[in-house]
């Protein structure tokens with residue numbers, strides 16, 4: 001997380017993980033996808049039970065709410081608009097998800113002056129573990145914007161796409177990440193994948209659903225390399241005790 005990229009946080013309409021508070025501090029822009037704003041509004045006072053709810057909600061003000069706005073509650077919209085949050089209605093589009101609308105806006109509409117799309121890292125919370133159709137929609141975002149840096153993240157896992165165009169060298173921050181990982185050929189057969197740095201490396205094998213897919217693999221090095229003829233989903237677990245999660249709420253300045 002600590003490199004040259006500009007972090008953009010997108011909050012979805014599902015349980016807000018603890019790591020959100022750590023990512024909030026690191027983000028240059030905070031976006032809620034439609035009902036993601038309800039989640040934020042509702043959960044903040046629970047995370048900070050000793051604080052005045054309005055004061056603490058004001059501290060966690062999103063910059064933007066975008067979507068078809070069929071989930072955003074009127075009092076939540078009014079509250080954040082009153083604080084200056086920009087609310088964008090894209091209800092004319094019923095073919096793409098609210099997450100798609102947010103990511104497309106962030107990448108294409110010059111939301112951060114001086115920051116080009118290739119400098120951005122979009123961190124999405126609330127994408128994993130909920131409704132399965134939404135979860136597939138959320139994974140589909142990785143395939144819809146394959147040349148962008150988009151990470152789905154919760155307190156258990158982080159997930160991103162490895163494009164077949166590159167040989168990937170993934171640096172593992174072992175304080176926060178591991179020990180488990182997976183390489184998933186979602187959608188297509190991967191005819192040949194080669195890895196290093198894993199307990200069960202692939203050596204040119206084929207992977208496909210119904211046959212071999214690499215789940216419950218383990219990290220064995222601080223650097224993992226992956227080369228494949230097909231885009232692959234990479235996922236790695238997040239250590240629940242150390243690192244980011246420990247820092248998450250405790251160090252948030254109020």
Ligand SMILES: Nc1ncnc2c1ncn2[C@@H]1O[C@H](COP(=O)(O)OP(=O)(O)OP(=O)(O)O)[C@@H](O)[C@H]1O
Pocket residue numbers: 012013014033034035036067068070071072096097098099100126127128129130131132134135137138
């Ligand atoms: N249960 C869930 N599990 C995982 N992701 C979810 C879930 N519910 C919503 N999301 C994500 O949050 C975004 C905003 O959801 P919201 O409930 O506001 O709208 P929706 O009408 O259900 O979704 P959409 O308009 O995108 O179809 C969705 O685009 C999706 O990415």
Ligand SMILES: Cc1ncc(C[n+]2csc(CCO)c2C)c(N)n1
Pocket residue numbers: 068093094095096097098
């Ligand atoms: C084949 C097909 N399946 C589902 C939808 C519906 N849909 C997809 S994304 C979305 C959310 C809009 O915010 C809705 C309603 C569609 N349009 N086309």
